[in-house]
Amino acid sequence: MHKILEKRQLSYDQERDQGVYYFKVTAPEIARNRKAGQFIIFQIDDNYGERVPLTIADANADEGWIALVYQTVGASTRKFSRFNVGDEVPVLVGPLGSPTHIEKMDGVVVCVGGGIGVAPLHPIVQAHHNIGNKVIAIIGARSKNLVIFEDEMKAASDELIVVTDDGTYGRKALVTEPLKEICEREKVAEVVSIGPAIMMKFCVDTVRPFGYPITTSLNTIMIDGTGMCGCCRVSVGGETKFVCVDGPEFDGYKVDFDNMMKRMGAFKDKEREADHKCRIGLDAGKVSA
Amino acid sequence: MSEHKTTQELQNEAAKIWEELEAKKTAGTKLTPKDRTAIPPQEMPSRDPIQRAHEMGEVALGFTETQARVESERCIQCGGAPCKKGCPVGVPIPEFIAKIQQGDFKGAVDTIKQTNLLPAICGRVCPQEKQCQSFCTVGKMLKAPEKAVAIGRLERYVADWERANNQITVPTPAPDTGKKVAIVGSGPAGLTVAADTRRAGHSVTVFEAFQKTGGVMVYGIPEFRLPKEIVAKEVENLKKMGVEFKTSFLVGRTETLEQLLDREGYDAAFIGTGAGLPKFLGIEGENLIGVFSANEYLTRSNLMKAYDTEHADTPLYTAKRVAVFGGGNVAMDGARTALRLGAEKVYCVYRRTRAEMPARAEEVAHAIEEGVDFHFLENPTKFIGDEKGKLIGVELLNYELGEPDASGRRKPVAIPGTEHVLDIDAAVVALGNESNPLMAQTTAGLNVTKRGNIIVDENQKTSIPRVWAGGDIVLGAATVILAMGEGRRAAASINEYLASK
Ligand SMILES: Cc1cc2nc3c(=O)[nH]c(=O)nc-3n(C[C@H](O)[C@H](O)[C@H](O)COP(=O)(O)OP(=O)(O)OC[C@H]3O[C@@H](n4cnc5c(N)ncnc54)[C@H](O)[C@@H]3O)c2cc1C
Ligand code: SF4
Ligand code: FES
Numbered sequence: 001m002h003k004i005l006e007k008r009q010l011s012y013d014q015e016r017d018q019g020v021y022y023f024k025v026t027a028p029e030i031a032r033n034r035k036a037g038q039f040i041i042f043q044i045d046d047n048y049g050e051r052v053p054l055t056i057a058d059a060n061a062d063e064g065w066i067a068l069v070y071q072t073v074g075a076s077t078r079k080f081s082r083f084n085v086g087d088e089v090p091v092l093v094g095p096l097g098s099p100t101h102i103e104k105m106d107g108v109v110v111c112v113g114g115g116i117g118v119a120p121l122h123p124i125v126q127a128h129h130n131i132g133n134k135v136i137a138i139i140g141a142r143s144k145n146l147v148i149f150e151d152e153m154k155a156a157s158d159e160l161i162v163v164t165d166d167g168t169y170g171r172k173a174l175v176t177e178p179l180k181e182i183c184e185r186e187k188v189a190e191v192v193s194i195g196p197a198i199m200m201k202f203c204v205d206t207v208r209p210f211g212y213p214i215t216t217s218l219n220t221i222m223i224d225g226t227g228m229c230g231c232c233r234v235s236v237g238g239e240t241k242f243v244c245v246d247g248p249e250f251d252g253y254k255v256d257f258d259n260m261m262k263r264m265g266a267f268k269d270k271e272r273e274a275d276h277k278c279r280i281g282l283d284a285g286k287v288s289a
Numbered sequence: 290m291s292e293h294k295t296t297q298e299l300q301n302e303a304a305k306i307w308e309e310l311e312a313k314k315t316a317g318t319k320l321t322p323k324d325r326t327a328i329p330p331q332e333m334p335s336r337d338p339i340q341r342a343h344e345m346g347e348v349a350l351g352f353t354e355t356q357a358r359v360e361s362e363r364c365i366q367c368g369g370a371p372c373k374k375g376c377p378v379g380v381p382i383p384e385f386i387a388k389i390q391q392g393d394f395k396g397a398v399d400t401i402k403q404t405n406l407l408p409a410i411c412g413r414v415c416p417q418e419k420q421c422q423s424f425c426t427v428g429k430m431l432k433a434p435e436k437a438v439a440i441g442r443l444e445r446y447v448a449d450w451e452r453a454n455n456q457i458t459v460p461t462p463a464p465d466t467g468k469k470v471a472i473v474g475s476g477p478a479g480l481t482v483a484a485d486t487r488r489a490g491h492s493v494t495v496f497e498a499f500q501k502t503g504g505v506m507v508y509g510i511p512e513f514r515l516p517k518e519i520v521a522k523e524v525e526n527l528k529k530m531g532v533e534f535k536t537s538f539l540v541g542r543t544e545t546l547e548q549l550l551d552r553e554g555y556d557a558a559f560i561g562t563g564a565g566l567p568k569f570l571g572i573e574g575e576n577l578i579g580v581f582s583a584n585e586y587l588t589r590s591n592l593m594k595a596y597d598t599e600h601a602d603t604p605l606y607t608a609k610r611v612a613v614f615g616g617g618n619v620a621m622d623g624a625r626t627a628l629r630l631g632a633e634k635v636y637c638v639y640r641r642t643r644a645e646m647p648a649r650a651e652e653v654a655h656a657i658e659e660g661v662d663f664h665f666l667e668n669p670t671k672f673i674g675d676e677k678g679k680l681i682g683v684e685l686l687n688y689e690l691g692e693p694d695a696s697g698r699r700k701p702v703a704i705p706g707t708e709h710v711l712d713i714d715a716a717v718v719a720l721g722n723e724s725n726p727l728m729a730q731t732t733a734g735l736n737v738t739k740r741g742n743i744i745v746d747e748n749q750k751t752s753i754p755r756v757w758a759g760g761d762i763v764l765g766a767a768t769v770i771l772a773m774g775e776g777r778r779a780a781a782s783i784n785e786y787l788a789s790k
Contacts, residue, residue, distance in 0.1 A: 029543045046500045091500040093537035226498050226539060227725055228565040229585035235576055240569065245727070259576055262678030 002027055002089040005065055010148040020071045020116055020148055021081050022057070028064035030056070030094050036102060036127035037217065037249055039120070040066070040094030041225045043076070044083070049091070050076040053222045053244070055120030056095060058152070069119030069148070096225040097248050100192075100215075102127045107189030110182050111137045111157070112175050112203055114195025118149045120217060121194045125156045133189070134158050138178050140195075144169035175199065176206045188212040193252065197264065201257040214252035218243045220264060234260045293658070296334035296350055303331060303355040310362055322365040326427055330436050331360040333651070338658040342628045345512045348655055349413070357446040361389035364438045367426040372440060375424035378404045378774045382421060382440055389443060395456050398447040405444075406484050407477060407773060409452060409519050412445025414510060414618075415770050418650045435650070452522060459529045463490035468787045471496065471555040473540045473728070476504025477769045478561030478760025480523060481776030482783070483532045486559075489784040493532045494555075498539040501592060504563055505761075506769065508592040509584070511622050513629065514652070517591075541731035550755060556790065557783045560743060560751070560758040561776065564722035564766040570614065574672030575718075579608065579680030583615070583623045583719035590626050608715030612636040612683055614669060615719035616646040621653060623717040624661045636711065638664045640688055640701040666690070666701065670708060672716060682710045722766045732756075740765065749779035757783055 006024035013019070030040060034056050043049035052074075058067035072078045083089070102124075109128045113121035118139045128135045137157040141147045142165045154160045161178045162170030171178070175195075182188065183206070191214040193203040200216040207214045220232040220243045227245040234241055237254035241247065306328060313320065334350040335341075341348050352360065364386040372382045380401050388397035401408045421440045422428065428437030451457055468491045472479045475497040487493045501507050503520040528534065540546055540562075549555050567582035569575055611627040613620050616639035627635045637656065639646065642665045646653055657663070666688040673682040687707035690699035724741035736744045736752035742765055743758040745751055751758050759775030761767055 029538075033542070033544060033548075043500060091537050093498060093500075093539055093543070095542055096539070223585060223588055224499065226565070226727060228567070229588055230567045230569065230582040231585040233576060240576065259678065263576065263578055 002092045004083055004085050004087050004089065007083070007085050010069065011146045013142075013146055018072050019081055020069065020146075023068045023070075023080075023083075024065050025068060025089055025092065026064055027066045027092060027094075030092075031059045031064050031066050032061045034059050034066065034095035035099035036123040037100030037120075038095035038097050039225075039248060040068070040092055041096060041222060042068070042080070042089055042093075043091035044080050044089070046090050050074065051091075051223050051225070052076050052080075053096070053219070053225060055123075055217070055248075057119040057122055057149075059123075069116065071116045093225065096244055098246065100124050100127060100249055102131055104131055105133050105189035107187040108134045108136055108182070109189055110179065110186075110191045111135060112179055112191065112193040112195070112199075113137070113139045113149075113153075114175055114193075114199040115141060115146070116148070117195030117199070117217075118153065121192065122149055122152055122156065124192055124194075125153060129156045129158075136182055136186070137161070138163065138175050138182075140164070140175040140199075141169075142166065174202075176202050179203060180206050183207060183210045183212060190215060191252075192217075192249075197257050197261045200252065200255075204252040204255075204257075208253070215249050216252040216255055217248045218250060218255065218260060219248070220260065234263070293335075293338055294332065295337075296353065299332055299334050300353045300355060302329075303353065303359045306359050307355050310359070320362065322367075322430075325363050325365050326430050328359060328363045330363065331356040331439060331442070333439075333442055335655070338655075338660075341513070342625070342659040343631075345629055347516050348513050349651070351449050352442055352446045354446075354450075357389060357443060358392070360439050360443060361386050363427055364390070365427060371424040371426060372421040372438070375421040377420065377768075377770045378777065380405050380421075380444075385447070386438065386440070386443060389447065394447045394450045397443075398451045398456075399458075401444060401447065404777075405770070405773065406481055406777075407523060407769070408444050409448035410477070410506060410515065410523070411770050411773070412441050412443075412448055413515050413519075414506075414649070414768075415441055416649045416768065417441035420770075452519070457522075457526060459526050460484075460488050462487050462530055465492070466490040466787065468492065468557070468790070469494070469553075469555045470783060470787075471546075471549045471553075471558040472561065473546070473558065474498075474504060474561040474563060474760070474762075475502035475524070475534065476561055476563050476760055476772060477506065478563075478762075478772040478776040478779075479504070479559065480527065481773045482559045482561065482757075482759070482780045483527050484530070485777060485780030486557075486783055486787075487527070487530050487532050489780075489787070491556075491784075491787060495527075495532060495534045496538040496540050496543075496549075497534065497536045499592065500536050502534055502536065504561075508588045509619070509622070511587065511591055511626055511629075513625065514622065539727075541727045546728065546732045546756065556755065556787060558756045559776075559779055559783065560728055560756065560762060561760045561772070562725060562728055562762045564761040565725040566723040566741075567718070568720040568723055569718055570669060570720065572669060572671050574674055574680070577672050577674040577680045578678050579714055580672055580716045580718065583613075583619045583717050584722070586623055586717045587619075587626060590630060608632055608713075610634045610636075610713045611715045611717060612638055612669075612711060612713045613717040613719055614638050615721070616641065616648060617719065617721060618648045618652060619721060620717075620719035621648045621656050623719045625652075625656055625659060627715070627717065628659055628661070632715070634662065635660070636662050636664055636713070638667050638669065638683075638685065638711075640666065640668045641690065641698065642666060645698050664711075668701070668703070669716075673710065680714060680716060682712045683716060684708055684710050722761070724762055724765065728762070748782035749775055750782060755786075 232243040235256040385400040422437040425437035688701040691702040694700040757779040760772035
């Protein structure tokens with residue numbers, strides 16, 4: 001049912017032994033009905049496999065495929081990276097979640113993507129662009145070889161700013177620096193931020209003094225993705241919300257990122273302490289939102 | 290706690306009784322009602338409590354043939370069949386028991402299947418002591434409802450006999466009508482509608498969001514209570530009848546109900562999406578690490594086989610001291626699963642007392658045998674976490690029973706000042722489920738109640754033409770048999786509608 005049509009490795013992080021892969025998979029119904037901001041859940045084994053949520057990075061309704069971009073971070077994603085063109089993905093359900101709210105806006109839309117978060121950001125940039133909004137995109141990575149989706153983002157935005165931690169490509173900065181400058185100089189209608197929780201948290205802090213709306217897309221652990229189990233719950237404005245149905249996008253000012261980060265670490269053996277000084281925007285989280 | 294008897298011991302006891310009964314029969318004496326009620330109720334063989342608490346295998350093992358024959362002789366075939374009135378789908382109970390008395394097991398199971406399509410499942414999970422058995426004359430004569438004829442166990446026996454002996458007859462569907470039926474959800478409601486509409490010759494497709502079919506029967510009710518193989522067998526039989534299953538298909542998102550009806554050409558649709566929205570306590574600390582909904586806890590264990598640490602990719606949250614909150618089947622399943630996942634101490638905290646527990650009596654008894662520590666008349670007020678956001682305890686408040694409430698049960702009333710802390714490292718919230726809003730949100734014109742339950746008429750018809758609904762999505766969290774009953778009613782109405790088209 002869900003045959004792999006194309007497979008590419010977009011980047012490889014030697015330091016962490018993590019690859020980022022691009023998979024194009026047949027899924028006619030999902031391709032037809034998905035909207036920007038929605039995701040799928042896949043499993044590489046219908047008996048024992050973990051259920052992994054991945055945002056749809058691209059889709060073509062006429063050709064009946066969707067594109068998925070993910071990083072090898074756990075057992076399932078590593079096993080998935082060994083799948084090849086022609087193989088079937090045993091379990092793939094979607095599109096899940098509420099679509100991004102897209103409307104013609106007065107002012108610039110700033111889209112900030114960190115690490116693998118650039119992939120889920122892509123359809124949102126596209127959708128804003130298609131409706132006629134001016135989009136400035138900022139994408140960040142730790143180093144040159146970890147920058148992904150640059151051409152796609154360039155094609156879909158009015159201006160693209162690339163930053164790297166070590167300055168090996170684009171500007172040597174964290175995503176929050178150009179974000180702040182844009183907030184100072186432009187009339188911003190909305191900021192959209194997708195990436196590791198810590199990066200989104202800092203984007204919110206950057207935008208707060210300006211009072212511009214900021215939307216963040218959360219990437220919690222999930223099981224069913226239909227609102228049945230509650231494992232994806234987060235605290236938003238003091239209320240418990242389910243990321244899989246109420247989200248994945250929420251008002252960045254209202255999200256309790258600290259609680260979310262703790263919950264996301266719940267199933268990891270070694271919690272990687274996020275060092276936000278040097279890694280802001282760059283420490284690609286568990287899987288893409 | 291009564292002494293645990295092995296299957297062999299129970300079989301020996303039954304064999305002795307059977308010999309006496311046979312002797313009477315050969316002597317030509319007919320058993321009087323008095324003789325029959327004097328036969329001791331047959332105890333359900335079960336695996337050793339200490340050992341089984343750490344294994345996933347089924348706990349209740351089912352009657353032996355002799356036990357089933359002996360138990361069936363306890364039925365006095367009283368007139369009027371009060372038991373049948375207590376059955377939500379009106380199984381012809383005295384008739385099927387009479388077949389067992391004659392040794393005709395196939396005849397017995399066929400009799401049950403006239404109205405109940407899933408006897409192997411219902412025999413295991415129905416709350417018989419609240420339904421058929423609570424009306425049984427034998428229980429009344431003995432002034433001991435627990436000594437009623439064990440109707441559920443007999444039902445299970447003949448259904449298991451049929452499966453074990455490959456005697457299952459798959460019904461031949463009527464000639465193709467060219468009509469298409471879409472069924473949303475593969476729980477007991479959906480599977481029943483699938484069977485009945487396919488039988489009428491329609492082409493039937495079941496859409497299921499999960500990768501596996503069976504609904505709560507596979508992801509909620511654990512293996513040790515309902516082996517998944519039994520549910521799989523029912524689905525397999527439906528496939529043999531020509532029912533098509535589309536898994537990992539979330540109606541409302543993958544395609545909307547309207548798309549199925551208008552674009553994919555389905556002539557009728559049934560919504561059996563279950564309850565599936567976990568209730569939380571709404572108290573402080575509920576989002577701490579280590580607090581789970583029962584749905585999450587059970588799904589990780591059942592569907593993703595988290596207990597099988599050798600094979601499973603799903604990380605398992607290991608906890609030594611687990612508290613489960615609630616008093617229904619969901620709570621019992623959560624508590625007993627916690628034991629099997631390796632917890633050293635499992636508490637079950639319930640606001641009322643054992644008498645008010647909505648769980649099946651057998652499950653409560655099994656949980657106690659396995660060592661679950663019940664805290665009755667207590668309720669949590671807040672969860673307590675450490676600096677890393679991990680659960681380390683729960684604050685409980687004592688309760689007492691006050692005046693009866695609307696449901697007739699005595700209302701628990703908090704006793705102020707009795708707060709105390711229980712040290713735990715995992716909590717399972719098992720307060721039941723509310724209705725998942727997805728179908729209502731994605732289907733224009735579908736009327737639901739304030740609580741989100743789909744509103745239907747006496748034929749299970751919804752506010753939208755060509756769309757029926759039933760099971761937990763209509764009733765709120767209910768039972769397998771009620772879901773099946775609604776499914777049968779809906780299917781009859783769908784068949785009637787399609788025949789007239
Ligand atoms: C832990 C637990 C223990 C229980 N124990 C007992 C017991 O001992 N005895 C008893 O009688 N009852 C018990 N129950 C209740 C019983 O399981 C339910 O009442 C019954 O399963 C309801 O059947 P249903 O067909 O309405 O829905 P479900 O069994 O809930 O099935 C609904 C199915 O629909 C699917 N679905 C939902 N939305 C969509 C969608 N949009 N598109 C496609 N598919 C969808 C779901 O994934 C699910 O598989 C228990 C319930 C739980 C949770
Ligand atoms: S009520 Fe009891 S005794 Fe009477 S027919 Fe039913 S099972 Fe037999
Ligand atoms: S993933 Fe289960 S409720 Fe969101």
